[in-house]
Amino acid sequence: xxxxxxxxxxxxxxxxxxxxxxxxxxxxxxxxxxxxxxxxxxxxxxxxxxxxxxxxxxxxxxxxxxxxxxxxxxxxxxxxxxxxxxxxxxxxxxxxxxxxxxxxxxxxxxxxxxxxxxxxxxxxxxxxxxxxxxxxxxxxxxxxxxxxxxxxxxxxxxxxxxxxxxxxxxxxxxxxxxxxxxxxxxxxxxxxxxxxxxxxxxxxxxxxxxxxxxxxxxxxxxxxxxxxxxxxxxxxxxxxxxxxxxxxxxxxxxxxxxxxxxxxxxxxxxxxxxxxxxxxxxxxxxxxxxxxxxxxxxxxxxxxxxxxxxxxxxxxxxxxxxxxxxxxxxxxxxxxxxxxxxxxxxxxxxxxxxx
Amino acid sequence: xxxxxxxxxxxxxxxxxxxxxxxxxxxxxxxxxxxxxxxxxxxxxxxxxxxxxxxxxxxxxxxxxxxxxxxxxxxxxxxxxxxxxxxxxxxxxxxxxxxxxxxxxxxxxxxxxxxxxxxxxxxxxxxxxxxxxxxxxxxxxxxxxxxxxxxxxxxxxxxxxxxxxxxxxxxxxxxxxxxxxxxxxxxxxxxxxxxxxxxxxxxxxxxxxxxxxxxxxxxxxxxxxxxxxxxxxxxxxxxxxxxxxxxxx
Numbered sequence: 001x002x003x004x005x006x007x008x009x010x011x012x013x014x015x016x017x018x019x020x021x022x023x024x025x026x027x028x029x030x031x032x033x034x035x036x037x038x039x040x041x042x043x044x045x046x047x048x049x050x051x052x053x054x055x056x057x058x059x060x061x062x063x064x065x066x067x068x069x070x071x072x073x074x075x076x077x078x079x080x081x082x083x084x085x086x087x088x089x090x091x092x093x094x095x096x097x098x099x100x101x102x103x104x105x106x107x108x109x110x111x112x113x114x115x116x117x118x119x120x121x122x123x124x125x126x127x128x129x130x131x132x133x134x135x136x137x138x139x140x141x142x143x144x145x146x147x148x149x150x151x152x153x154x155x156x157x158x159x160x161x162x163x164x165x166x167x168x169x170x171x172x173x174x175x176x177x178x179x180x181x182x183x184x185x186x187x188x189x190x191x192x193x194x195x196x197x198x199x200x201x202x203x204x205x206x207x208x209x210x211x212x213x214x215x216x217x218x219x220x221x222x223x224x225x226x227x228x229x230x231x232x233x234x235x236x237x238x239x240x241x242x243x244x245x246x247x248x249x250x251x252x253x254x255x256x257x258x259x260x261x262x263x264x265x266x267x268x269x270x271x272x273x274x275x276x277x278x279x280x281x282x283x284x285x286x287x288x289x290x291x292x293x294x295x296x297x298x299x300x301x302x303x304x305x306x307x308x309x310x311x312x313x314x315x316x317x318x319x320x321x322x323x324x325x326x327x328x329x330x331x332x333x334x335x336x337x338x339x340x341x342x343x344x345x346x347x348x349x350x351x352x353x354x355x
Numbered sequence: 356x357x358x359x360x361x362x363x364x365x366x367x368x369x370x371x372x373x374x375x376x377x378x379x380x381x382x383x384x385x386x387x388x389x390x391x392x393x394x395x396x397x398x399x400x401x402x403x404x405x406x407x408x409x410x411x412x413x414x415x416x417x418x419x420x421x422x423x424x425x426x427x428x429x430x431x432x433x434x435x436x437x438x439x440x441x442x443x444x445x446x447x448x449x450x451x452x453x454x455x456x457x458x459x460x461x462x463x464x465x466x467x468x469x470x471x472x473x474x475x476x477x478x479x480x481x482x483x484x485x486x487x488x489x490x491x492x493x494x495x496x497x498x499x500x501x502x503x504x505x506x507x508x509x510x511x512x513x514x515x516x517x518x519x520x521x522x523x524x525x526x527x528x529x530x531x532x533x534x535x536x537x538x539x540x541x542x543x544x545x546x547x548x549x550x551x552x553x554x555x556x557x558x559x560x561x562x563x564x565x566x567x568x569x570x571x572x573x574x575x576x577x578x579x580x581x582x583x584x585x586x587x588x589x590x591x592x593x594x595x596x597x598x599x600x601x602x603x604x
Contacts (some may be wrong), residue, residue, distance in 0.1 A: 019576075024433075024436070026433070026435055048438040050437065052432070052436065053429040054429070054462070055458050055459070055461075057460060058426065058458075058459075059426070059429040059432075059458065059459055059462065060424065060429075062422055062426040062429035062430050062433065062459070063429050063430070063432050063433035063436075064433060065420075065422060065426075065429075065430050065433060066420070066422075066429070066430035066431060066432060066433020066434040066435075066437065067434065067436065067437035068433075068435035069420050069430075069433075069434065070400070070433070070434045070437040070441070071437075071438075072437040072438075074433070074437070088423050089423060089426070092422060092423050096420075096421075113461050146410045177417070193378065197417075199400045199402075199418040199420055199434065199441075200399065200418065200438060201397050201398035201399060201417070201418060201438075201440075201442075202396070202397055202416075202417055202418050203397035203398065204397075207367075207416060207417055207419070208418050208419075209412050209413075209417050209418070209419045209421075210419070210420040210421070211412055211419075211420065211421035212421065213409070213421060265509070
């Protein structure tokens with residue numbers, strides 16, 4: 001059996017990154033993710049990797065751009081305001097088809113906001129975020145175990161599609177302690193092949209160019225349509241989700257990350273009270289698990305979307321339930337975290353005592 | 356017939372789009388010659404800026420990357436740290452290096468990052484049509500300072516070598532020009548020193564090149580050379596601002 005340890009979410013993330021064979025980290029301090037760079041500075045040193053504390057998030061994302069364009073697995077972590085600063089770089093990286101991993105430990109916003117857990121960066125994460133036509137594959141872990149596993153998944157998806165991947169979590173998941181099973185063989189960075197587009201010096205081959213611009217008439221349009229085909233492939237192949245009691249439910253809660261954990265507790269309490277409640281948890285926020293959502297909408301009357309925001313994912317739920325069901329919302333913006341009782345009250349209001 | 360002068364193998368066989376009298380082509384050629392002379396072309400990664408020389412990624416016959424405006428030093432850092440065996444140079448204009456990318460420049464210098472920055476100072480934004488640059492001289496006209504740079508409203512130019520020389524980190528800083536053959540030879544020597552510093556793992560080198568922009572300045576190529584002598588060099592004196600190889604001796 002694989003080794004099991006009780007550790008913090010942020011520390012699990014660091015071990016997940018190292019085990020994924022990544023040996024390049026660049027980042028700027030910001031709460032609530034500082035445990036990641038702090039431990040990373042020690043671990044990268046032990047693993048003969050690169051750790052760079054940068055002058056800004058702008059510099060950090062561009063260092064990633066360089067390291068990843070050179071063909072190496074590279075990652076950064078930050079929190080909402082820092083991720084906003086990175087958007088220029090993410091747009092260039094997406095426009096250059098370079099794989100990188102970016103972790104956003106979301107905090108309350110807008111502006112400086114606060115340092116409490118939030119989910120208000122959903123739009124930014126799932127609609128590109130920077131300028132131009134592009135998407136970032138977005139993974140939403142809901143446990144310390146997934147914080148450990150998702151960096152490897154993230155790098156694999158990033159490289160498969162040559163696209164930036166975001167891991168969207170929050171301070172609550174990062175600060176939480178849970179047992180983690182180290183359930184995969186660590187990747188030896190030396191075993192990773194040099195990609196056929198990597199910048200490494202043109203010895204024995206044609207020179208390579210990494211860029212996001214093309215001024216020739218019609219060429220950029222061609223590039224963007226090619227990228228559209230890639231996005232369609234991601235949408236077709238990579239929708240991930242988890243469902244609990246969704247068959248024959250009168251109401252299905254839709255929640256990701258921390259809200260999904262709270263909703264799990266709610267399912268238990270509500271079922272004990274006799275309510276037929278289910279939980280649908282998107283794991284990929286982009287691509288949104290739209291096929292399953294549409295399927296569930298055909299047989300479910302009520303959906304209750306629970307988010308730590310003013311309501312962002314609810315737009316996707318509305319879109320993919322295709323007006324078949326009634327969509328309700330329970331939100332806690334600005335750093336609030338919903339409780340199971342709060343959600344249960346909402347469910348009772350919707351179902352009006354119908355069990 | 357024996358060919359005695361041709362395109363260096365460090366340049367691609369591409370027609371360059373620079374204006375007549377522009378300094379970029381000269382500096383490109385010097386870098387290209389040095390890549391061959393130092394036998395580093397096949398392990399070099401170059402960074403093209405945003406600005407007229409964005410097309411450098413088409414012109415240099417080596418691996419190239421085109422990052423966001425001003426972020427060359429950060430992208431260079433990423434490549435160099437990920438692949439220390441590569442020789443990494445970032446080619447940047449004054450808007451790129453001394454306005455939008457000031458932070459990245461200063462911090463790469465402070466870290467003594469083992470990279471080579473080549474900074475083309477022509478005191479104007481060329482690509483966007485001649486706007487005020489961080490290096491536009493006091494009183495100098497641009498499309499956003501039509502009566503001349505007003506130091507009370509638009510402040511003073513940034514002297515990059517002097518600014519960076521205030522840091523302990525950087526290994527080598529020199530300002531040169533390309534308005535005469537003699538200065539071009541000096542520029543090549545400075546660039547060679549910068550690349551050799553990187554080959555020897557000495558650290559950060561920045562070569563600032565005073566360069567002509569007749570189109571942006573609204574004068575002829577011949578007058579542009581004179582303008583470098585009369586206006587630019589008095590404000591931006593040529594010379595070595597830091598050479599730690601001498602300090603270490």
